[in-house]
Amino acid sequence: xxxxxxxxxxxxxxxxxxxxxxxxxxxxxxxxxxxxxxxxxxxxxxxxxxxxxxxxxxxxxxxxxxxxxxxxxxxxxxxxxxxxxxxxxxxxxxxxxxxxxxxxxxxxxxxxxxxxxxxxxxxxxxxxxxxxxxxxxxxxxxxxxxxxxxxxxxxxxxxxxxxxxxxxxxxxxxxxxxxxxxxxxxxxxxxxxxxxxxxxxxxxxxxxxxxxxxxxxxxxxxxxxxxxxxxxxxxxxxxxxxxxxxxxxxxxxxxxxxxxxxxxxxxxxxxxxxxxxxxxxxxxxxxxxxxxxxxxxxxxxxxxxxxxxxxxxxxxxxxxxxxxxxxxxxxxxxxxxxxxxxxxxxxxxxxxxxxxxxxxxxxxxxxxxxxxxxxxxxxxxxxxxxxxxxxxxxxxxxxxxxxxxxxxxxxxxxxxxxxxxxxxxxxxxxxxxxxxxxxxxxxxxxxxxxxxxxxxxxxxxxxxxxxxxxxxxxxxxxxxxxxxxxxxxxxxxxxxxxxxxxxxxxxxxxxxxxxxxxxxxxxxxxxxxxxxxxxxxxxxxxxxxxxxxxxxxxxxxxxxxxxxxxxxxxxxxxxxxxxxxxxxxxxxxxxxxxxxxxxxxxxxxxxxxxxxxxxxxxxxxxxxxxxxxxxxxxxxxxxxxxxxxxxxxxxxxxxxxxxxxxxxxxxxxxxxxxxxxxxxxxxxxxxxxxxxxxxxxxxxxxxxxxxxxxxxxxxxxxxxxxxxxxxxxxxxxxxxxxxxxxxxxxxxxxxxxxxxxxxxxxxxxxxxxxxxxxxxxxxxxxxxxxxxxxxxxxxxxxxxxxxxxxxxxxxxxxxxxxxxxxxxxxxxxxxxxxxxxxxxxxxxxxxxxxxxxxxxxxxxxxxxxxxxxxxxxxxxxxxxxxxxxxxxxxxxxxxxxxxxxxxxxxxxxxxxxxxxxxxxxxxxxxxxxxxxxxxxxxxxxxxxxxxxxxxxxxxxxxxxxxxxxxxxxxxxxxxxxxxxxxxxxxxxxxxxx
Ligand code: SF4
Numbered sequence: 001x002x003x004x005x006x007x008x009x010x011x012x013x014x015x016x017x018x019x020x021x022x023x024x025x026x027x028x029x030x031x032x033x034x035x036x037x038x039x040x041x042x043x044x045x046x047x048x049x050x051x052x053x054x055x056x057x058x059x060x061x062x063x064x065x066x067x068x069x070x071x072x073x074x075x076x077x078x079x080x081x082x083x084x085x086x087x088x089x090x091x092x093x094x095x096x097x098x099x100x101x102x103x104x105x106x107x108x109x110x111x112x113x114x115x116x117x118x119x120x121x122x123x124x125x126x127x128x129x130x131x132x133x134x135x136x137x138x139x140x141x142x143x144x145x146x147x148x149x150x151x152x153x154x155x156x157x158x159x160x161x162x163x164x165x166x167x168x169x170x171x172x173x174x175x176x177x178x179x180x181x182x183x184x185x186x187x188x189x190x191x192x193x194x195x196x197x198x199x200x201x202x203x204x205x206x207x208x209x210x211x212x213x214x215x216x217x218x219x220x221x222x223x224x225x226x227x228x229x230x231x232x233x234x235x236x237x238x239x240x241x242x243x244x245x246x247x248x249x250x251x252x253x254x255x256x257x258x259x260x261x262x263x264x265x266x267x268x269x270x271x272x273x274x275x276x277x278x279x280x281x282x283x284x285x286x287x288x289x290x291x292x293x294x295x296x297x298x299x300x301x302x303x304x305x306x307x308x309x310x311x312x313x314x315x316x317x318x319x320x321x322x323x324x325x326x327x328x329x330x331x332x333x334x335x336x337x338x339x340x341x342x343x344x345x346x347x348x349x350x351x352x353x354x355x356x357x358x359x360x361x362x363x364x365x366x367x368x369x370x371x372x373x374x375x376x377x378x379x380x381x382x383x384x385x386x387x388x389x390x391x392x393x394x395x396x397x398x399x400x401x402x403x404x405x406x407x408x409x410x411x412x413x414x415x416x417x418x419x420x421x422x423x424x425x426x427x428x429x430x431x432x433x434x435x436x437x438x439x440x441x442x443x444x445x446x447x448x449x450x451x452x453x454x455x456x457x458x459x460x461x462x463x464x465x466x467x468x469x470x471x472x473x474x475x476x477x478x479x480x481x482x483x484x485x486x487x488x489x490x491x492x493x494x495x496x497x498x499x500x501x502x503x504x505x506x507x508x509x510x511x512x513x514x515x516x517x518x519x520x521x522x523x524x525x526x527x528x529x530x531x532x533x534x535x536x537x538x539x540x541x542x543x544x545x546x547x548x549x550x551x552x553x554x555x556x557x558x559x560x561x562x563x564x565x566x567x568x569x570x571x572x573x574x575x576x577x578x579x580x581x582x583x584x585x586x587x588x589x590x591x592x593x594x595x596x597x598x599x600x601x602x603x604x605x606x607x608x609x610x611x612x613x614x615x616x617x618x619x620x621x622x623x624x625x626x627x628x629x630x631x632x633x634x635x636x637x638x639x640x641x642x643x644x645x646x647x648x649x650x651x652x653x654x655x656x657x658x659x660x661x662x663x664x665x666x667x668x669x670x671x672x673x674x675x676x677x678x679x680x681x682x683x684x685x686x687x688x689x690x691x692x693x694x695x696x697x698x699x700x701x702x703x704x705x706x707x708x709x710x711x712x713x714x715x716x717x718x719x720x721x722x723x724x725x726x727x728x729x730x731x732x733x734x735x736x737x738x739x740x741x742x743x744x745x746x747x748x749x750x751x752x753x754x755x756x757x758x759x760x761x762x763x764x765x766x767x768x769x770x771x772x773x774x775x776x777x778x779x780x781x782x783x784x785x786x787x788x789x790x791x792x793x794x795x796x797x798x799x800x801x802x803x804x805x806x807x808x809x810x811x812x813x814x815x816x817x818x819x820x821x822x823x824x825x826x827x828x829x830x831x832x833x834x835x836x837x838x839x840x841x842x843x844x845x846x847x848x849x850x851x852x853x854x855x856x857x858x859x860x861x862x863x864x865x866x867x868x869x870x871x872x873x874x875x876x877x878x879x880x881x882x883x884x885x886x887x888x889x890x891x892x893x894x895x896x897x898x899x900x901x902x903x904x905x906x907x908x909x910x911x912x913x914x915x916x917x918x919x920x921x922x923x924x925x926x927x928x929x930x931x932x933x934x935x936x937x938x939x940x941x942x943x944x945x946x947x948x949x950x951x952x953x954x955x956x957x958x959x960x961x962x963x964x965x966x967x968x969x970x971x972x973x974x975x976x977x978x979x980x981x982x983x984x985x986x987x988x989x990x991x992x993x
Contacts, residue, residue: 029099029106040082040099040106041067043633047546048087064088066546068539069098069634071523073176073467073516074111074767075760077239078523079104080634081112081516083539092119092517092539101534102637103242103527110758110770112241117767118515119559122870123840124499124766125512126560135485135493136506138836145561148509152462153575155492156188159461160582165190165428167461167491171446172196173468173761176536177521178416181466182961184569186423187587188576191430193961197443199474201238203378203901206442207388208409210717211396213707215442215958216410217388218526219370222246223405226365228258228394230282230373230387235266236755238374242527250370256361260285261376262751263780263823264816273358276818277348279749279905280736282377285355286390287733287991288344291336292359293397300367300399301329306698307646308396309708312663313716335730335991347733349818362394368405369398379753380905382896383734385442393731396713402644404529409706412642413526415533417611420603421587425964429952432458436970437940439723439953441900443960446470447893450479451933453489461491465503466513466565469762472502472830475891475902476804478857479926481506496565499766500839502831512562514538514554519564520600522607530640533612535604535630538564542631552599566600601627613638648704650695655702658694665711666702667691709956719954724946725898730991737894738905740820748785750800750906751823752887759827768874771843775865777828777884778812781910782819786811790912797913800824802906803932805856805890805924808917810882822910828884829920834862841865843878846920856925859889860918885920892932897939943970 014030021028021042031039041049046067053061065084072079072095080101084093095115099106118124128148132139159167170181171194185192197205205215221227227247231237234244251257251270259271260282268274277285293299304310310328314321321327341352341359348355362369373388381387392407400406432452433444445452449470453459471477471484483489484506495504496513504510513519521536540557544550551557554564570588574597577584590596591606608615608626615636619629630636650666658668669691695702696711705711709718721729728734735741738749758764758774765771779798781791791798796811800822809824817823831848832839841847847863864881894903943952951968953959 040097043100046082046632049084063093065093066543068542068546069100069535069537069632070517070539071101071521071534071536071634072108072112072115073174073519073536074115074764075240076174076176076525077104077242077527078176078525078534078536079108079112079241080106080534081108081115083517085539085543090540090543092116095517098634100633101635102530102532103239103525103534103635105242105245107241107245109241110773111760111764111767114764114767114769115516117769118498118764119517120872121499121766121768121842122872122875123842124559124562125497125510126562127512128561129510131508135487135508136481136833138505138833138838140510140838145555145563148511149572149575152492152494152509153572155462156572157576157582160188160190160576164461165426166192166430166432166458168192169194169430169432169460169462170464170466171468171470172466173473174763176467176523178523179419180521180566181569183419183421183423183587184573185961186426187421187573187584189426189428189584191426191428191433191961191963191967194433194444194446194449195960196446196468196473198441198445198895198900199447199902199904201374201379202442203384203896203899203903204374204376204388206385206440206899206901207373207378207390208392209442209958210389210720211392211713211715212409213714213956214409214411216526217372217392218408218410218413218529219243219372220403220405220408220529221370222249222528223368224250224255224365224370225368225405226256226258226361226370228362228369228371228391229267230260230378230391231376232261232265232267232755233372234270235757237267237372239525239527240757242525243372246528258358258361262818262821263754264814265754266757273354273361275348275350275354275358277350278740278818279751279821280377280381280384280739281344281348283383283386283390283733284339284344284347285350286387286394287336287339287731288341288355289359289362290390290393290397290731291339292341292356293363293394294333294336296363298363299397301325303399303401304397307401307713308715309663309710309712310715312710312718315663316718316721317716339733339991362398365400366398367400367403369395369400369407370405371395371407375753379901380751380903381736381738382894382903383728383736383898384896384901384903385899386728386732386734390731390733393715396715401713402642402646408526408529408642410526412645413529413531415524415531415612415638417522417533417607419611420591420598420606423587425962427964427967429963429967432460434952434959436944436952437937437942438895438897438900439943439947440720440725440898440957442958443900445895445900447474447476447902448895448933450476450483451893451930453483454479454930459489459491462494463490463492464494464496466496467763469501469503471506472762472886472888475888475904476893476924476926476929477502477886477889478924479929482926496568498562500832501762505833505836505839511568512560513568514558514562514564518554518558518562520554520566520604522604529642531638531642532635533615533638534635537631537634545631554600566603570598570600604630612636646703646705650702650704654694658702659691660697663710664697665693665709666695666697668694707956719957720898722948723943723954724941728898732991736905737903738907743907746909747907748910749821750802750908751821752826752891752906753904754823754825756825756827761827762830765827765830765844766842768843768872772880775828775844775880775884776810776882777825777887778810779910780814780817780823781811782815782817782821783813784819785822785910786813789910791910797917797919799911799913799917800887800890801909801911802890802892804892804926804928805922807885807887807890808913808919808921809885809887810919822908824885824887826888829886830883831859831861831886840870843875843880844883846883848920853923856923856927859886859920859922861920882919886922889922890924892929893936894932895936895940897936897941
């Protein structure tokens, strides 16, 4: 323990160190050290930073580095990195944190510095490859970039010329950027953007979207009094490191952390209250807490009166009552009176007393209640989207919306700069991504693509994947493999990837793309109450530019012929439309040099000059252009303390010719002001009269409000009510497909979604440091279940049986999981196929045989990971052989009929492994997978049945790459018409009448 005297001395040393640095004209980044060494190199010395070589010790061998910023690409947090570029060798020596990045503030998780492993990975793809022989045979020939570009351009040009726009698709895993790919596709006139979001976060997003018109929360963790997580933000969640450091900051200031996680995750271990609920009961817990706030009058009635759409609710659902707030308060109490602690205890298995204690803590938070729900329960369960909708109900009751220590709509803490060219919205609708059965889906029904292709709803001429590995990542990966090897369904399959993966094996072209330090992107994420823009860049290109050696093409500095997508897309677009007659070329042309191709320097230079407020001035103060400034520092904070944007008064100048709707929504005929970064996302579209919502009347004042149809927070969703789901229009509880009542006596619930802090999906597996830390995924099982099932000890092999097959894994007996529930991390079980001799297995891929059998497919490892010789001596030191099991292959698709989210949790049976079973064995029947698909599709309510206005989807809902208005019209007989069926309302518990 430090005495006061010590602390005083410490403060003196910090002050002295700061003063000394400032006397030298240097930035001082205080470190944690007791002697107060700075935490980071001062930015004034980033051109020539000197370190002593550790290997030369005790000799003093100085190494001189240029420090060049970029952003990490190993998860979606986009933390700042500093590349240490050796001035002598011109190679990157290591990556550390960038102290100038406002989100990550110089800190990283283990995956950030491990970027160096990916760059030097001896197994990475270095040259464009084209398949030889049949798809999936594993034979490849090296080709030139020109050959690849010309072949792809010719295919796409022909498809566009023949009106086959819907046969072009680019399927993204993690985008890692804000809008470049969508802009390219819009320039081609195709609705070809597909994403991974419906196997990730769309359930979580949907609940927030129906409340706020914005689909993500931005909790101000650092200033919260109570932090409530249905997520894993202290280990792996959305904005892991930036959020974790702010949660830690809040805890140091006395904040209480409440974590709902059935598994004792690393996040749960840091909680003040760890609740381990029965999977799928989380919404019932949220509602019991909300009900306590309501029944006890511990909510912010002033906020509810001003900002909830209670008048609309009364008008539409309770016309029998007076339209007064007092009447609504009475109804509110009535609606949620049955969600008692006892009811939630029955559903969740957590005692009513504990729930009451937690509710009391929540109530005490007031407006300093920060919350997050992202994947986790919202991604696991049928109706999981109600988990985030009921969580935000608590925020909205407390008035903890856009308050210090509360939760903001993410759009207010994010900034997307306008690009140099903005193509129009495409005029087509892609049914393969947005099928008619899911008019309210938050994102593309990406994981259904194999089934929609098998249904014969369309085909793909040219299909790109990028930072995406659908065979491995999605449920039912063998159905993916079946369609990706069928040239009638997918004419040409292109994998844009830095590394080999389970999908690339079946591609026609494998085109090498750069890692986080080898490519350009911009991004901005909600990590605190502020707005920033960060710049990912090829660090060797930036280093050369700093040395006065400009580089025109990123391939000049990347290893082999590794490229970056932005230059690739520009070049491909140029070749699709070489003479400009298709109207594409104009969006990829230089403004400064008409007729010539746009360069990435001009693209980003224009953006930073014209679309990032304050950056040109800051750069000019240092005598730099905005692009030079961003290349040097990597991130720019635009503003801090956005505050309650919804409360802002709309200036009179915006209210010219304004009209007010019945419930206070204010419209104007004038074009929307350029406020794209104030309320940019999900803003209601103009109505048929061309009016634009501009604000909402609150107590006689027109305020900015929320981008919902009502302009208020939507307690009652007119959209859900009008589009076929009136029984779920209020925050409520939908019983999961793995609710105990849906399980057979011998079934358990499998949680399959959790991440490990040291791996992320398929992007980090080529990092040797991370592989050594985390390479296997045993099944967590409670000792009581293990004893009952005849599993004797940790390491015993078990069969986990799903609806379509089984996998064989090792058991891990632990009391860190609820009885009746098992869990298996999804990271592991990477594989390469036998005979694919050009693919390196690295430290994470078993070599497997894949056989077609009567009951489907069977996979078995033929060779485990082992040490091997390569350019990297560490590959000879691999000491592990167990790389886990690929459980996702044994899961069928479970599309939630409202959000479209794949509901990951599985009802499984567990048995000791059968004689002859081997660890990692997979059996999966793609025929049975089709049956499960049809069963879930029967729960949908297609737009053709429920659309109130003849459109496919409410126009106000968010949608990446929105088509133009005409494309929203339903066709006379939609491709999916009649395939869905109404879901009964027995599956859930809606509040009140
Ligand atoms: S992997 Fe780690 S360092 Fe990289 S962006 Fe994510 S949290 Fe940040």
